Amino acid sequence: MLEVQNATKRFGGLVAVNQASLKVEAGSITGLIGPNGAGKTTLFTLISGFEKPSEGRVLFEGEDISRDEPHVRARRGIARTFQIVQPFAGLSVLENIAVGAHLRHAKRSDALASAERVGQRVGLGPELDKSASSLTVAGRKRLELARALATEPKLLLLDEVLAGLNPSEIRDIIPVIRAIRDEGVTILMIEHVMQAVMSLCEQVYVLAQGRIIAEGPPADVCDDPKVIEAYLGAGAAERLKREKVHA
Amino acid sequence: MTFRDIAPIVVLIALIAFVPAFITANTVLNFLVFTLIIALAAQGWNILGGFGGQFSFGHAAFFGTGAYAAALLQVRLGINPWVAFAIGTVVGAAVGWVIGYLSFRSGLRGSYFALVTLAFAEVLRILANAATFTGGAAGVLIKLDVRPGNFQFESRGAFFWIALALVGAVLLLTRWIERSRFGAQLVAVRENEAAAKALGVDTLRVKLGAITVSGAVTAAAGGLYAQYFLYVDANIAYGTWISVEVILAPIVGGLGTVFGPLVGAVALHGLGEITKLAAGSVPGIDLMVFGGLLVAAVAFAPAGILGLMRRSARSRGAARHA
Numbered sequence: 001m002l003e004v005q006n007a008t009k010r011f012g013g014l015v016a017v018n019q020a021s022l023k024v025e026a027g028s029i030t031g032l033i034g035p036n037g038a039g040k041t042t043l044f045t046l047i048s049g050f051e052k053p054s055e056g057r058v059l060f061e062g063e064d065i066s067r068d069e070p071h072v073r074a075r076r077g078i079a080r081t082f083q084i085v086q087p088f089a090g091l092s093v094l095e096n097i098a099v100g101a102h103l104r105h106a107k108r109s110d111a112l113a114s115a116e117r118v119g120q121r122v123g124l125g126p127e128l129d130k131s132a133s134s135l136t137v138a139g140r141k142r143l144e145l146a147r148a149l150a151t152e153p154k155l156l157l158l159d160e161v162l163a164g165l166n167p168s169e170i171r172d173i174i175p176v177i178r179a180i181r182d183e184g185v186t187i188l189m190i191e192h193v194m195q196a197v198m199s200l201c202e203q204v205y206v207l208a209q210g211r212i213i214a215e216g217p218p219a220d221v222c223d224d225p226k227v228i229e230a231y232l233g234a235g236a237a238e239r240l241k242r243e244k245v246h247a
Numbered sequence: 248m249t250f251r252d253i254a255p256i257v258v259l260i261a262l263i264a265f266v267p268a269f270i271t272a273n274t275v276l277n278f279l280v281f282t283l284i285i286a287l288a289a290q291g292w293n294i295l296g297g298f299g300g301q302f303s304f305g306h307a308a309f310f311g312t313g314a315y316a317a318a319l320l321q322v323r324l325g326i327n328p329w330v331a332f333a334i335g336t337v338v339g340a341a342v343g344w345v346i347g348y349l350s351f352r353s354g355l356r357g358s359y360f361a362l363v364t365l366a367f368a369e370v371l372r373i374l375a376n377a378a379t380f381t382g383g384a385a386g387v388l389i390k391l392d393v394r395p396g397n398f399q400f401e402s403r404g405a406f407f408w409i410a411l412a413l414v415g416a417v418l419l420l421t422r423w424i425e426r427s428r429f430g431a432q433l434v435a436v437r438e439n440e441a442a443a444k445a446l447g448v449d450t451l452r453v454k455l456g457a458i459t460v461s462g463a464v465t466a467a468a469g470g471l472y473a474q475y476f477l478y479v480d481a482n483i484a485y486g487t488w489i490s491v492e493v494i495l496a497p498i499v500g501g502l503g504t505v506f507g508p509l510v511g512a513v514a515l516h517g518l519g520e521i522t523k524l525a526a527g528s529v530p531g532i533d534l535m536v537f538g539g540l541l542v543a544a545v546a547f548a549p550a551g552i553l554g555l556m557r558r559s560a561r562s563r564g565a566a567r568h569a
Contacts, residue, residue: 108427
């Protein structure tokens with residue numbers, strides 16, 4: 001469904017994403033993990049269109065969308081959430097979601113009805129009439145999710161929707177994400193919460209210093225010495241193995 | 248739009264329409280017509296600034312264009328004043344689109360957009376002040392020829408009703424915007440442009456739409472002004488005073504609300520007139536009141552008079568429940 005081919009993004013002298021390639025199969029949940037500053041969010045901005053790749057291509061359903069503006073990609077069926085939540089603070093929760101719903105519904109009443117359905121689905125039902133700025137962090141994350149879902153996407157890009165949530169909130173939202181996939185939406189997620197990555201993702205890509213250093217099922221990737229070293233430093237994989245033998 | 252959306256507007260306009268039946272003093276009618284013209288211009292600003300969050304400091308560019316177009320088309324080209332007025336409105340929309348295209352294309356926002364609009368208005372003022380076609384510093388006089396077909400009336404009441412009808416039409420237009428997809432997207436752009444883009448909003452198109460409509464409405468106010476006073480010069484039409492007036496009224500009345508500009512214009516000018524009457528001939532006393540009111544609005548009622556009323560209604564409701 002989505003294919004990134006050798007995408008590179010430079011900001012001046014800094015290479016944020018370096019020859020990264022990945023594939024997301026239709027109907028899957030794919031994870032994108034990596035240490036802080038690896039370039040995950042930059043790769044997301046290339047896919048969602050907020051930045052254009054310096055080199056390489058982004059293909060969606062077989063078409064090259066590398067030069068499309070973000071709103072065009074949204075129309076094609078790519079929706080993203082923001083790592084740093086971006087609510088329309090002056091609007092109610094329902095109105096926030098309705099902005100997303102308006103992408104597919106021209107009439108105000110249709111958009112509001114659709115927004116209400118989406119809000120119920122992600123568990124924002126009791127909050128719909130509240131101001132978006134009054135929501136808790138967990139609520140705002142749900143709002144990000146709801147707005148993106150309201151655009152009725154084919155591909156949903158989730159940028160750390162679980163970050164900043166407590167364990168019980170994470171437990172609450174994981175089934176919501178799984179249900180979204182089960183209704184036919186393909187998901188690509190950046191996530192640091194490994195519990196979620198392990199339980200949700202079929203395929204994981206690991207990004208470090210702008211490069212994809214590993215890919216595969218989550219369990220395999222976590223044992224990959226390259227991945228361990230990317231997170232814990234050179235020689236860490238060796239040391240961990242030794243400690244395991246001693247224990 | 249539902250009946251409930253439209254009814255308050257129709258009722259309010261119908262009530263105001265009776266004013267000339269009771270008040271016949273020319274000074275009062277003069278004041279009312281002038282206030283309505285300001286309200287209309289401010290309604291234009293409010294569509295772009297209040298709903299879209301794009302603060303223009305140069306709406307004089309539209310007001311002046313509407314005024315000059317109305318005046319010049321009839322004086323120089325002999326076009327019927329009604330038609331000239333309509334063309335002026337369209338030209339105002341076009342100027343809005345051009346200014347919007349140039350500044351929004353290059354991603355100007357916030358104070359940069361404000362400064363650029365101010366610059367456009369100033370450039371137009373200087374050009375109008377210099378060119379012979381616009382009459383230079385002497386301005387343009389519209390020949391007195393009182394005939395309804397000529398957009399000139401014996402009674403000030405007729406003018407009052409025309410201004411009121413236009414204000415009413417824009418109230419309805421603004422209500423429609425508020426209830427439409429375009430309005431939802433415009434407000435989304437105001438609240439958070441990046442998030443709006445991610446949700447599929449073509450932010451450039453939305454902002455261009457807003458500034459075009461905004462330019463047309465404010466230009467209509469300018470055309471009305473020219474037709475009422477039968478005189479236009481660069482410092483009136485393109486002067487900073489009107490750019491400031493159209494910002495003040497919505498801020499005092501309630502930014503991004505349907506009735507805000509009208510309420511604000513009436514409050515500002517009403518209070519200004521009353522102080523002038525009370526304080527006698529102290530020059531500029533009304534401007535001092537404007538300043539004081541603006542400070543008070545920003546400090547104590549950031550949502551304007553309408554916001555204040557809504558808040559007090561809500562707290563009274565809460566007190567009843569307690």
